[in-house]
Amino acid sequence: MRQQRRLQRRQVVLIKLKGRTISRGCARGEVLLSTDPISFLGSVNPKTGVIIEEKHALEGKSIQGKVLVFPYGKGSTVGSYVIYQLKKNGVAPSAIINLETEPIVAVGAIISEIPLVDMLERNPYEVLNNGDFVVVNGSKGYIELIKQETNKTE
Amino acid sequence: MYLTKEEEQILNGESGETLRQAIEILVALGDIYGADRLIPIKSSQIAGVSYKTMGDAGLEWISDLQGKVKVPSILNPAGMDLQDWKRLRISPEFAEKQKLIVQAYEKLGIQCECTCTPYNLEGFNVGYGDHLAWSESSAVSYANSVLGARTNREGGPSALSAALLGKTANYGFHLNENRMPEISFDVGYSLKGSDYGALGYVAGKLAGSKVPIFHLRCTPDADELKALGAAMAASGAVALYHVEGVTPEICRMDFEEPTEKITIEKSQLDEVYEGLRKACKEPELITIGCPHCSAAELEKAAELLRGKTVLKEFWIFTSRKLAKLHPEYIKTIEKSGAKVVCDTCMVVSPATNSYSCVMVNSGKALAYVPGMCGAEAVYGSMETCVEEAIGETTKKVAKKAGGSN
Numbered sequence: 001m002r003q004q005r006r007l008q009r010r011q012v013v014l015i016k017l018k019g020r021t022i023s024r025g026c027a028r029g030e031v032l033l034s035t036d037p038i039s040f041l042g043s044v045n046p047k048t049g050v051i052i053e054e055k056h057a058l059e060g061k062s063i064q065g066k067v068l069v070f071p072y073g074k075g076s077t078v079g080s081y082v083i084y085q086l087k088k089n090g091v092a093p094s095a096i097i098n099l100e101t102e103p104i105v106a107v108g109a110i111i112s113e114i115p116l117v118d119m120l121e122r123n124p125y126e127v128l129n130n131g132d133f134v135v136v137n138g139s140k141g142y143i144e145l146i147k148q149e150t151n152k153t154e
Numbered sequence: 155m156y157l158t159k160e161e162e163q164i165l166n167g168e169s170g171e172t173l174r175q176a177i178e179i180l181v182a183l184g185d186i187y188g189a190d191r192l193i194p195i196k197s198s199q200i201a202g203v204s205y206k207t208m209g210d211a212g213l214e215w216i217s218d219l220q221g222k223v224k225v226p227s228i229l230n231p232a233g234m235d236l237q238d239w240k241r242l243r244i245s246p247e248f249a250e251k252q253k254l255i256v257q258a259y260e261k262l263g264i265q266c267e268c269t270c271t272p273y274n275l276e277g278f279n280v281g282y283g284d285h286l287a288w289s290e291s292s293a294v295s296y297a298n299s300v301l302g303a304r305t306n307r308e309g310g311p312s313a314l315s316a317a318l319l320g321k322t323a324n325y326g327f328h329l330n331e332n333r334m335p336e337i338s339f340d341v342g343y344s345l346k347g348s349d350y351g352a353l354g355y356v357a358g359k360l361a362g363s364k365v366p367i368f369h370l371r372c373t374p375d376a377d378e379l380k381a382l383g384a385a386m387a388a389s390g391a392v393a394l395y396h397v398e399g400v401t402p403e404i405c406r407m408d409f410e411e412p413t414e415k416i417t418i419e420k421s422q423l424d425e426v427y428e429g430l431r432k433a434c435k436e437p438e439l440i441t442i443g444c445p446h447c448s449a450a451e452l453e454k455a456a457e458l459l460r461g462k463t464v465l466k467e468f469w470i471f472t473s474r475k476l477a478k479l480h481p482e483y484i485k486t487i488e489k490s491g492a493k494v495v496c497d498t499c500m501v502v503s504p505a506t507n508s509y510s511c512v513m514v515n516s517g518k519a520l521a522y523v524p525g526m527c528g529a530e531a532v533y534g535s536m537e538t539c540v541e542e543a544i545g546e547t548t549k550k551v552a553k554k555a556g557g558s559n
């Protein structure tokens with residue numbers, strides 16, 4: 001906790017992008033970008049948070065604790081419950097950013113209390129890179145790209 | 155989206171966590187689909203009941219909820235007959251989890267009658283123009299199209315949220331402008347019984363999520379409309395359709411004929427009956443009752459099976475209430491060796507997964523059995539299903555094919 005607070009003090013907001021509130025709450029984490037849509041039922045292991053769908057852009061990667069960026073959800077409505085299961089197993093993403101959220105992911109994020117913002121004023125794939133540190137404020141409907149002063153910018 | 159003061163307070167958590175989450179779901183969906191406000195609903199029907207589809211994920215969520223529903227609410231079919239699950243050889247582990255799911259819903263004040271045809275039950279009668287939050291796709295289609303009520307196809311959590319609040323977001327099929335026909339189907343020959351399921355199977359693929367209007371040469375009854383809508387909601391994503399001269403909104407709303415017109419040929423329906431049959435093995439299991447059999451369908455099945463003995467496993471699905479109301483049909487059916495099974499169906503029960511080829515008289519089951527049960531599916535009328543079960547088809551086919559195969 002203490003370390004987190006120390007980090008926070010050194011952070012500078014590089015970019016703030018407004019979007020639409022889907023799921024409330026505020027969380028932060030490292031960006032993990034998926035160019036592919038995600039079907040939570042079948043594509044993610046609910047026990048480990050690892051993407052298991054063959055040939056998926058994130059195959060083999062863990063979404064645990066990440067700010068997960070993907071275009072939109074697809075697949076079965078049971079996907080909402082899988083997001084909840086990920087959360088209960090402690091392997092859910094900390095926050096989600098979508099291009100445009102569909103109901104399965106919206107409902108999943110809300111019941112799992114994962115902040116979710118979509119329809120940002122700029123395309124997140126043009127602004128964000130894997131590993132960037134981002135704050136997602138679902139309640140107020142914005143995201144912030146944070147620069148940590150100890151790191152040099154690219 | 156506009157919220158009343160009271161709704162704002164619920165969203166701020168002043169009425170507890172379950173309701174806060176419920177209204178957050180409705181508001182998010184309302185924002186996604188451009189709703190202007192929340193509107194009151196008359197009843198709710200909640201999908202996400204079978205342990206086969208919900209899994210532990212769904213069970214965990216539903217078990218954590220608190221509160222009571224505000225409007226009459228009922229469940230979709232579960233994964234087994236809740237009273238006699240051993241009969242279809244459901245595993246005790248599955249049964250245990252399935253019971254937990256149903257108990258969790260019961261705790262929320264939901265009626266634990268599990269059926270895809272709630273409109274046949276008392277307390278769930280639906281009037282023209284009523285707003286609902288139903289989730290089972292065939293029930294949604296029936297309520298919208300045949301009864302003239304208004305419901306979107308809700309997911310499990312959104313139907314439950316609507317039940318807890320007694321409201322839903324005002325978008326989609328709640329609005330006049332989304333109920334206009336967008337694609338026209340002309341069917342230039344007479345249809346009967348399972349022809350409607352075959353038609354729905356073909357039309358659903360062509361319509362996708364558009365609202366179709368049918369021009370038919372005959373007048374379908376309630377069960378035929380049920381079969382048509384169920385099939386279109388499964389092979390496509392049709393939640394509302396109209397039939398010229400038959401369905402209620404045709405007479406009361408001023409529809410323009412859509413520019414997209416398609417003629418469905420008789421040969422396309424024949425393919426549903428025959429095309430799949432060619433590729434398939436011998437059916438090992440015969441099932442009817444998707445959606446759940448009405449009283450009239452139970453009566454017909456009883457008549458066809460009277461005095462006969464089935465040679466193959468034959469399951470007939472209906473709601474528990476109807477089975478109780480008509481013990482005479484059930485007795486006649488079961489005397490033949492066929493089983494009347496309640497609370498579940500061939501699609502959501504794991505029992506079907508142990509067969510490799512299933513015969514159905516439902517376009518919906520035809521669309522879902524391969525993917526959901528890992529079995530091939532073949533299509534026939536109720537009469538053909540009964541013939542297959544009592545061994546008459548085999549004899550006929552054997553004669554035609556000169557005894558080969």
